[in-house]
Amino acid sequence: xxxxxxxxxxxxxxxxxxxxxxxxxxxxxxxxxxxxxxxxxxxxxxxxxxxxxxxxxxxxxxxxxxxxxxxxxxxxxxxxxxxxxxxxxxxxxxxxxxxxxxxxxxxxxxxxxxxxxxxxxxxxxxxxxxxxxxxxxxxxxxxxxxxxxxxxxxxxxxxxxxxxxxxxxxxxxxxxxxxxxxxxxxxxxxxxxxxxxxxxxxxxxxxxxxxxxxxxxxxxxxxxx
Amino acid sequence: xxxxxxxxxxxxxxxxxxxxxxxxxxxxxxxxxxxxxxxxxxxxxxxxxxxxxxxxxxxxxxxxxxxxxxxxxxxxxxxxxxxxxxxxxxxxxxxxxxxxxxxxxxxxxxxxxxxxxxxxxxxxxxxxxxxxxxxxxxxxxxxxxxxxxxxxxxxxxxxxxxxxxxxxxxxxxxxxxxxxxxxxxxxxxx
Numbered sequence: 001x002x003x004x005x006x007x008x009x010x011x012x013x014x015x016x017x018x019x020x021x022x023x024x025x026x027x028x029x030x031x032x033x034x035x036x037x038x039x040x041x042x043x044x045x046x047x048x049x050x051x052x053x054x055x056x057x058x059x060x061x062x063x064x065x066x067x068x069x070x071x072x073x074x075x076x077x078x079x080x081x082x083x084x085x086x087x088x089x090x091x092x093x094x095x096x097x098x099x100x101x102x103x104x105x106x107x108x109x110x111x112x113x114x115x116x117x118x119x120x121x122x123x124x125x126x127x128x129x130x131x132x133x134x135x136x137x138x139x140x141x142x143x144x145x146x147x148x149x150x151x152x153x154x155x156x157x158x159x160x161x162x163x164x165x166x167x168x169x170x171x172x173x174x175x176x177x178x179x180x181x182x183x184x185x186x187x188x189x190x191x192x193x194x195x196x197x198x199x200x201x202x203x204x205x206x207x208x209x210x211x212x213x214x215x216x217x218x219x220x221x222x223x224x225x
Numbered sequence: 226x227x228x229x230x231x232x233x234x235x236x237x238x239x240x241x242x243x244x245x246x247x248x249x250x251x252x253x254x255x256x257x258x259x260x261x262x263x264x265x266x267x268x269x270x271x272x273x274x275x276x277x278x279x280x281x282x283x284x285x286x287x288x289x290x291x292x293x294x295x296x297x298x299x300x301x302x303x304x305x306x307x308x309x310x311x312x313x314x315x316x317x318x319x320x321x322x323x324x325x326x327x328x329x330x331x332x333x334x335x336x337x338x339x340x341x342x343x344x345x346x347x348x349x350x351x352x353x354x355x356x357x358x359x360x361x362x363x364x365x366x367x368x369x370x371x372x373x374x375x376x377x378x379x380x381x382x383x384x385x386x387x388x389x390x391x392x393x394x395x396x397x398x399x400x401x402x403x404x405x406x407x408x409x410x411x412x413x414x415x
Contacts, residue, residue, distance in 0.1 A: 003313075003314075006310070006311075006314065007310070007311040007312075010306075010307050010310045010311050011307075011311060013307070014296070014299070014303075014307040017299065017303070018296060018298050018299065021298040021299075022298055077296075080292075081292060081294055081295065081296065081297075082290050082292045082293070082294035083294050083296070083308075085260065085288065085290060085294065086288070086294045086308060087311070088260065088283075089258060089259075089260070089283045089286065089288050090283065090284075090311050090312050091280050091281070091283045091284025091285075091312055092280070092311055092312070093280065097311065224260050225260065225261050225262070
């Protein structure tokens with residue numbers, strides 16, 4: 001078993017090191033998120049009460065699209081340089097290695113987005129009390145998105161320039177996350193209990209954790225044929 | 226694409242697969258390692274179908290494809306430490322020794338993006354060595370390599386079969402390996 005843990009640790013460590021050597025790719029989704037959330041007050045109205053009303057939607061649509069930008073890179077480089085092939089032939093479980101890869105992807109994209117969301121929310125006139133709820137909902141939402149993205153990115157690997165296909169495939173499946181995530185955020189901002197939508201987000205995360213790595217491994221295997 | 230093929234390779238043998246472009250050399254190798262499923266027929270390793278326990282089979286083989294599976298932003302040594310590390314525990318000394326053996330000691334600390342295609346191939350070959358497995362499946366192992374590098378591939382293959390291992394390689398030009406352990410499989414494009 002220690003071999004599997006060691007392998008997962010190396011997969012994550014490699015991805016983190018690569019990301020820090022190539023920071024542009026890492027910063028791109030974050031920059032996108034920051035730009036979109038700051039453009040809304042400029043385009044809509046600087047009036048805090050109106051901004052507060054649209055804040056959940058703005059935060060969630062921006063986070064969703066920023067995650068989508070990042071999902072394209074989840075397996076692409078590894079598929080091109082033959083690393084995925086080596087993963088599939090490593091004697092380790094491909095499901096497990098892809099799970100580790102998805103985790104490192106979330107650490108590099110979802111987690112920074114979740115940590116940045118309070119700043120964006122503050123810019124939209126949201127009160128400090130809502131911050132825990134916003135961070136929690138974006139954290140759960142981005143974990144679920146990374147897991148979903150692992151499946152759709154795996155499925156579109158075999159397609160040349162599969163970027164558009166990836167969006168078409170991922171966005172409809174991400175709609176439930178958007179609905180419940182935005183609802184959790186709206187409730188947090190209004191000072192209402194957030195447990196209901198948050199439990200549903202957590203349920204999506206559990207569903208993703210159990211099924212997504214298996215589906216991603218199956219999809220990647222097909223793309224390697 | 227491929228039909229009517231039947232062969233067995235024993236420990237201590239080197240199987241050289243040749244044939245014109247498009248004859249199916251790469252397809253054959255990818256089928257042998259279980260990445261591509263054969264439409265009919267069977268492939269066995271130690272008498273058992275390879276897909277019965279694919280992970281056990283894969284832990285016994287090293288695959289080197291057309292592309293050298295290296296990350297451009299990592300150094301040669303880092304690439305091997307991560308790439309082989311997921312297969313088995315290795316330390317920096319083992320990595321350095323392997324890089325030494327393929328003549329890559331001079332550029333082991335340079336990012337792979339700064340290396341030439343031939344230098345990358347040497348690093349990838351060091352990975353095959355480091356895997357420490359009985360079966361090597363190599364697709365054009367000597368591609369991009371100079372005369373010295375091709376001789377190196379020949380030496381590595383020879384050492385592997387002398388140690389009782391198996392090497393299956395698709396090549397354009399025959400590798401400089403002693404005839405004794407070599408068998409040839411010619412594919413035709415008809």
